[in-house]
Amino acid sequence: MSTRKVNLGPTAAIIAVVADIAACVIGLWVLMHLLDANEQNGLVEFLHDASRWLAAWSHDLFTFDEEWARVVCGYGLAAVVYLVAGNVIANRVRRY
Known part of the structure; x- marks a missing residue:
């Protein structure tokens, strides 16, 4: 039985960057x-x-x-969820 790992590093990086950008856009709006x-x-x-x-x-x-x-609170919650969920998903994908 083979336990070959697939390199999904770029995919995980894209997921993390998209989540970070979404949180940044929301954070900038709150600041504005x-x-x-x-x-x-x-x-x-x-x-x-x-x-x-x-x-x-x-x-x-x-x-x-x-x-x-x-x-x-409303927009801040969304920004936190994007940051946490996006980076958790990216780490899961990276480990696959």
């Missing part, structure tokens, strides 16, 4: 929101749209009275 960035700016608008799409499952999850708390 907290700094009260101009929402008419193209970069801010792109970050908001991308973050809204990436965090569609969590952006209205919490119902704090303060808007900044809702943004930090």
Whole structure:
């Protein structure tokens, strides 16, 4: 019985990089929101749209009275999940 390992290092790296980029985009949007960035700016608008799409499952999850708390918790949760899940999956793929 052969226990030949397949080199999936590049695949694992791609998974980790995509997850890290998604978390970074969400984190940048949270930072822009907290700094009260101009929402008419193209970069801010792109970050908001991308973050809204990436965090569609969590952006209205919490119902704090303060808007900044809702943004930090809702979008922050999505960023943490992308970081943790993406890197766990990448490590699993790498070990295969």
